[in-house]
Amino acid sequence: MALPMFQPETYAATRQPLDRAAPLPHWCYHAPEWYAREVETIFRKEWLCVGRAEQVPRPGDFYTIRLVGEPLLVVRDTAMRVNVLSAVCRHRGAVIAEPVRQAHCEKFVCPYHSWTYGLDGTLLEIPGFPPPMQGVQNFDMAEFGLRRLRSDSWAGFVFVTFDPDAPALAEWLGELPDFLANYRVDEMRFTHRDIYDVECNWKVWLENAFENYHAPTIHQKHMTPGKPQNWTFESGDTFEAMYSQRSIVAFSGLRPLPGLTDKQASGLYHVWLRPSLQIILTSSYMKYRQYLPEGPEKLRLIENWSFPSGTIATAEFQETVGPAYYDKYSEVIREDLTIAPNVQRGMRSGAYRPGRYSLEEHITHKIANYVIDRVVGREGGRRVLGEAAE
């Protein structure tokens, strides 16, 4: 490679202000060594959203999720706490629960030798006759519970971090809770999710999701010719947001949320919370997308829906409105599915030389700069997101 991959100067063109900047080089989207550094400096450092607490309403409810290769269990225990546990057995490392969207159990039994764990990860029992661990020296069952990840929640979202030194979640969220306060996100209830496994780097889809420039081409059939969407951009200390009154996902015949400003009631926001959570707030419901990298060229995208409980309670919602929403917007996703693997092939070819951003790609540029900040550092570059220098 002509340029050193981890030197800040290599990314000088992306560091420029938007109207002079160039996108990231191709290797940031497919090189295993770049991806490994992203995992280390981004996904093992930040807080990551694993879902919403109401996805596991009763003790014993759980689901599985994989974060940068690590299989996890999100489970509610008998004390009503939501635990995020490593699903890797403490005996010889089998994964103790098959991938499952939603299930219920009283305890977790490893499929290999049946070590049995409680809902909080405690090792409860090692079944067998004669007792399999009899005679094993210095073995204390209390030391062999499932590893519990550091987790916390905000407004119903459950977050985890692999970093024991990460700041408290409330501090890490910065101004975001205030920015979204009127939407009463804590009162939203999860109703549905779709999971997509896509052959692309996580940034290919994330960057796409935060620019509307592609919409007249990729989402042509949802657009009204001659009526541009006129997105505007807002920033907080920890997030970026874009607002429009004409988004293709804004359609809503549902009752608006009480307490919104006129602006909030007449449009919608897409919010990017680094590294990879997208929250979409309309005047009557919320969507959120989790971007879960599975490798340099593999993405698991989880598209989630939440509505106010008053809305969900109506028969009309259950029978027609809810399914109509899921259906309509999975169509939008399917359209994006046509382009993301295409872009990935272009990046993987190595032939790409960075072009230029349009001014509509404001947040795409912010995402690229955030990634450079984390992966190669900030020396010689301007800061984004207003964080203090490390």
Ligand code: FES
């Ligand atoms: S690996 Fe789980 S019980 Fe042996």
Ligand SMILES: [Fe+2]
């Ligand atoms: Fe799109």
